[in-house]
Amino acid sequence: YEFIVRTENGVRLWVNDTERPLIDAWVRSGTDLEHRETIRLLGGRAYRLRLEFFKSERGKEKVAAVSLLWKRPNHVDELIAERYLAPYAGGTQFVVNTPFPPDDRSVGYERGTSVSKQWDQAATHAAIETAGYVAENVNRLAATRNNAADYESRVKEFCYQFVERAFRRPLNDELRQFFVDRQFAAAESVDIAVKRVVLLALKSPRFLYREVDSAPSVGDAQSESSTVHDYDVAARLAFALWDSLPDRELLDAAAKGQLHTAEQVRVQADRMSQDLRARAKLHEFLHTWLRVDHIQDLSKNAESFPEFDEALVSDLRTSLDLFLDEVISNSEADFRQLLQSERLFANGRLAAFYGIDLPEDAPFQSVALDPRQRAGVVSHPFLLSGFAYYDTSSPIHRGVFIARSLLGRSLRVPPEAVAPLSPDLHADLNTRERVTLQTSPAVCQSCHSLINPLGFSLEHYDAAGRYRIEEKGRPIDATGHYDALDGTSVDFRGVRELADYLVNSQETQSAFVEQLFHHMVKQPINAFGPRATDELRQSFSERDFNMRKLLVEIATRAAMTAR
Numbered sequence: 001y002e003f004i005v006r007t008e009n010g011v012r013l014w015v016n017d018t019e020r021p022l023i024d025a026w027v028r029s030g031t032d033l034e035h036r037e038t039i040r041l042l043g044g045r046a047y048r049l050r051l052e053f054f055k056s057e058r059g060k061e062k063v064a065a066v067s068l069l070w071k072r073p074n075h076v077d078e079l080i081a082e083r084y085l086a087p088y089a090g091g092t093q094f095v096v097n098t099p100f101p102p103d104d105r106s107v108g109y110e111r112g113t114s115v116s117k118q119w120d121q122a123a124t125h126a127a128i129e130t131a132g133y134v135a136e137n138v139n140r141l142a143a144t145r146n147n148a149a150d151y152e153s154r155v156k157e158f159c160y161q162f163v164e165r166a167f168r169r170p171l172n173d174e175l176r177q178f179f180v181d182r183q184f185a186a187a188e189s190v191d192i193a194v195k196r197v198v199l200l201a202l203k204s205p206r207f208l209y210r211e212v213d214s215a216p217s218v219g220d221a222q223s224e225s226s227t228v229h230d231y232d233v234a235a236r237l238a239f240a241l242w243d244s245l246p247d248r249e250l251l252d253a254a255a256k257g258q259l260h261t262a263e264q265v266r267v268q269a270d271r272m273s274q275d276l277r278a279r280a281k282l283h284e285f286l287h288t289w290l291r292v293d294h295i296q297d298l299s300k301n302a303e304s305f306p307e308f309d310e311a312l313v314s315d316l317r318t319s320l321d322l323f324l325d326e327v328i329s330n331s332e333a334d335f336r337q338l339l340q341s342e343r344l345f346a347n348g349r350l351a352a353f354y355g356i357d358l359p360e361d362a363p364f365q366s367v368a369l370d371p372r373q374r375a376g377v378v379s380h381p382f383l384l385s386g387f388a389y390y391d392t393s394s395p396i397h398r399g400v401f402i403a404r405s406l407l408g409r410s411l412r413v414p415p416e417a418v419a420p421l422s423p424d425l426h427a428d429l430n431t432r433e434r435v436t437l438q439t440s441p442a443v444c445q446s447c448h449s450l451i452n453p454l455g456f457s458l459e460h461y462d463a464a465g466r467y468r469i470e471e472k473g474r475p476i477d478a479t480g481h482y483d484a485l486d487g488t489s490v491d492f493r494g495v496r497e498l499a500d501y502l503v504n505s506q507e508t509q510s511a512f513v514e515q516l517f518h519h520m521v522k523q524p525i526n527a528f529g530p531r532a533t534d535e536l537r538q539s540f541s542e543r544d545f546n547m548r549k550l551l552v553e554i555a556t557r558a559a560m561t562a563r
Helices: 117-136 151-167 173-186 190-202 221-244 248-255 262-272 276-289 310-329 333-341 346-356 381-386 395-406 430-440 442-456 492-505 504-523 532-542 547-560
Strands: 002-007 010-015 023-025 033-038 049-054 066-071 343-347 365-368 479-483 490-494
Touching: 002 010, 010 033, 023 033, 033 248, 033 310, 049 066, 066 190, 117 190, 151 173, 151 190, 173 190, 221 276, 221 504, 221 547, 248 262, 248 346, 262 346, 262 547, 276 310, 276 504, 276 547, 310 333, 310 343, 310 365, 310 381, 310 547, 333 504, 343 346, 346 365, 346 532, 395 430, 395 442, 395 492, 395 504, 430 442, 479 504, 490 492, 492 504, 504 532
Parallel strands: none
Antiparallel strands: 002 033, 002 066, 010 023, 010 049, 343 365, 479 490
């Protein structure tokens, strides 16, 4: 994130730090009126932000002003909207800046299935970075001071707690001695001892891998072994829902043997699903499900779409994110609304471009549109413009998106790369006719008989996602059909009929369940039983397609299944 302060006055800005300001322009030098700095932050966390500015009494002007902006990833400079701010003081959080190589996505979702030299080096550098931070802030973390009589003992106690948090379970005497006591005995100073403890813990397999010690299955009669398994359950829950470590309440439940039945685990999972980190993970999944990260450097033909600039693309991203957040933040968290809602978040700039009746300076707000023209994410203009060409729509890209992401169908790699036909070569053909012509060979039809009819149903939308009723002076033909896996065939016309079919399709529901399971658990769903998909889909349906309840069910099932 890049933070920007604009002012003629002295200013300081602190972000996720109470001591060192990110921007320090308290004493002006030269004529700089804008100050920029970049910081790495993680989603789903609340960060402390503090802004101070002053105006010298010696100045002639009696007016002082300051503007606080930011540039989010894939966005443009913008004022920080009120929806991102909360009137309470958050604590500081350490965020690692060491870059890691990407995880393997060859199976369709991220899995850390191999340890490369680059990954091991990154883990080492991150451990060193963390050790430096902990040593520098140990007095605050251990609630002590250098001249305290019990300084070393308090720091050592903090180190015990640090290693326990890292390993996600209590330490026995042997581990306490190896990871903490020996390091303090061998180090020249407390500072060095702290760094050694942190490095040793963060490079240990007990931290880097999910479950190092073998644990018995649920139902083991030995209470001590069962308690060990409860800590495994706690870790699985935290990783699945938060991508993080268990909190104190979860560890306390494990210590008391209260993570031993599905109902006990479900209670904790339900509590954890209310956390910002769970909502952030669900939001991240929806980006993956919708292939949002595949849409980069989005631009259009400036002659055909002169207003489609970087600022408009940024607004489109915000519009989609606001819609996703609204759905998942609602207590019902209704999956069906993702596909069927006729509402779109728009501001003045988007309204002017997409023909929505809003003032030019209108802030983002939810607007009800013609339900025949808009249906949730299926017709969201960010996705429609992303799955399109520079100056024309693309039924193929849109059809592939519907088939793979929404219906969960597998598509083979094309037998040969074929460049799309230029509209200029067949000036008399509209997009549907041109695509039909290009994909007519039998070698293409094995996949395009599925792809094209799905994509054609979205032909009412041009390359920028604007609704249209004709192309090249002829009415749009938005008819399509789909041959389902159960042997049935359905015909539909336009986005509304398509969305209504998708939301009621067991293929769509099962695909959503499977993809969310993979995103949360990082394991193939069939490894958790041949009926796992059907059972979770049935549970999803019985709970009125509440996505947050589906999170809870997936986390509970994964946590209770012994590896």
